[in-house]
Amino acid sequence: MLSQVIEIHDLLDDGKVTGSRVEGFFQNRGSKNVRVRKVKGEKGFTEFIRIVISGRTGKLSSGKSPTLGIIGRLGGIGSRPERVGLVSDGDGAIAALSIALKLIDMQKRSDFLEGDVIVTTHICPNSPIVQHEPVPFMGSPVDMDTMNENEVDGSCDAILSLDTTKGNRIINFRGFAISPTIKDGWILPPSQDLVRIMEITTGQLARVLPVATQDITPYKNGLRHINSILQPSTATGAPVVGVAISTETAVPGSATGASHETDIEEVSRFCIEVAKEFGKGSLKFYDEKEFKQLTDKYGNMKHLQEA
Numbered sequence: 001m002l003s004q005v006i007e008i009h010d011l012l013d014d015g016k017v018t019g020s021r022v023e024g025f026f027q028n029r030g031s032k033n034v035r036v037r038k039v040k041g042e043k044g045f046t047e048f049i050r051i052v053i054s055g056r057t058g059k060l061s062s063g064k065s066p067t068l069g070i071i072g073r074l075g076g077i078g079s080r081p082e083r084v085g086l087v088s089d090g091d092g093a094i095a096a097l098s099i100a101l102k103l104i105d106m107q108k109r110s111d112f113l114e115g116d117v118i119v120t121t122h123i124c125p126n127s128p129i130v131q132h133e134p135v136p137f138m139g140s141p142v143d144m145d146t147m148n149e150n151e152v153d154g155s156c157d158a159i160l161s162l163d164t165t166k167g168n169r170i171i172n173f174r175g176f177a178i179s180p181t182i183k184d185g186w187i188l189p190p191s192q193d194l195v196r197i198m199e200i201t202t203g204q205l206a207r208v209l210p211v212a213t214q215d216i217t218p219y220k221n222g223l224r225h226i227n228s229i230l231q232p233s234t235a236t237g238a239p240v241v242g243v244a245i246s247t248e249t250a251v252p253g254s255a256t257g258a259s260h261e262t263d264i265e266e267v268s269r270f271c272i273e274v275a276k277e278f279g280k281g282s283l284k285f286y287d288e289k290e291f292k293q294l295t296d297k298y299g300n301m302k303h304l305q306e307a
Contacts, residue, residue, distance in 0.1 A: 005261050012077050015078065017125055036048070054116050055114050060116050065280070069152070069153050069156030070100075070118070071092075071096065071120050072096025073092045074090055075139050079128065088256075091164040091259055093122070098264065099117075099119060099275075100117075100119040113276055114279035115275070117275050118153045120150070120152075122151070128140075134169060137167055137252075137253045144219040144220065158240075159240045160241055160274065161229050161233075165244035166249075167252060174260070178206070182216050182230055186295075190208050193277070193285075197270060201273055202266060213304065215229075216234070216304060227253075229243075245267055
């Protein structure tokens, strides 16, 4: 699906890109359910995009197949006028929209998934830069509560959160990693089904993102977080897995010329395969029986979802 990644990269690498332009692009390609919402914040505005690809036996077709949410998590796709061009932080948006485009193109070729897929992200070519160690991050014109409100869909039965995770010295390889499953304040074991699919699609051993408890707490509590990749888990009871696009070196989220199309393609292809199996019910994000035993014995951890 490299062709879709290149198309979306070219679409977003534009100082005049808008949500309505992205909406029109997807409508012209055959999307029947795309919505854009402009939201203003203290540092400007952004435009949230929601694209729904209905499955053959999904809830939108009165079926019972589970719904997968795919979030392209980022601060912004650009920081103009301080930076010219698409920034590294925009990889999450590129991947999410590339996945949506691929699913739409697949349906034109009579390849339908069983379950519905809901893709959300936001478009802001003028986001602020935030100082951070070891390298600067991209900020957002809106706060995290607003981002979760517009990107975390309550109808999703599980969520993949895609985010550039290059501004650290913890992940030291180029490609992507998956996080353990996060649910209701619990850090659960990595899904063996996701590990299996990752190894099949990459042809390499699976890589897992290390997660600290504070990474799954809300941003506004003032604690250090690796980035916003797991913030959707604070706004839903559905299981959430982070898909971290990574590099060997610490790369600023505000850096331009730092997006690797082949890495984004690998992430996107992984997510497509997850969506195929999750909709069929042949993939689990966590072990429900074990989770019940865990909560019965040690109690509720939902207070970690609160600031």
